[in-house]
Amino acid sequence: xxxxxxxxxxxxxxxxxxxxxxxxxxxxxxxxxxxxxxxxxxxxxxxxxxxxxxxxxxxxxxxxxxxxxxxxxxxxxxxxxxxxxxxxxxxxxxxxxxxxxxxxxxxxxxxxxxxxxxxxxxxxxxxxxxxxxxxxxxxxxxxxxxxxxxxxxxxxx
Numbered sequence: 001x002x003x004x005x006x007x008x009x010x011x012x013x014x015x016x017x018x019x020x021x022x023x024x025x026x027x028x029x030x031x032x033x034x035x036x037x038x039x040x041x042x043x044x045x046x047x048x049x050x051x052x053x054x055x056x057x058x059x060x061x062x063x064x065x066x067x068x069x070x071x072x073x074x075x076x077x078x079x080x081x082x083x084x085x086x087x088x089x090x091x092x093x094x095x096x097x098x099x100x101x102x103x104x105x106x107x108x109x110x111x112x113x114x115x116x117x118x119x120x121x122x123x124x125x126x127x128x129x130x131x132x133x134x135x136x137x138x139x140x141x142x143x144x145x146x147x148x149x150x151x152x153x154x155x156x157x
Contacts, residue, residue: 071102082128
């Protein structure tokens, strides 16, 4: 977190809360020059803090009402190749290497439970996958968020 000050965090908070507002609006709200705001945003991008400007999409209204986390056990030294193969499954929306139970923790979506079973069968047929363990999400109580962390860092500055 070295190299980021309160202004960086103020800009970051605005970006997260209102990503469509734009640099001009961020600079107006923070009472800083537009070039200053743009430079700070560029700094946050280059540092890897801002990784995307894509919208967060809820797949449920698109017909994908089932979400599940799947622990995937993979043959040793096959993680990269197996992950490349898994990306061919469009319902895979997130994958993370993890410690603990399994090698990958993946998030999948499906239209219904029957479709999820088809997706899970495709995962298990993937070369390099040894076994899986899945957990179906009943309801999403908290969407992915970062504002509490940004606010905590702001208060520490």
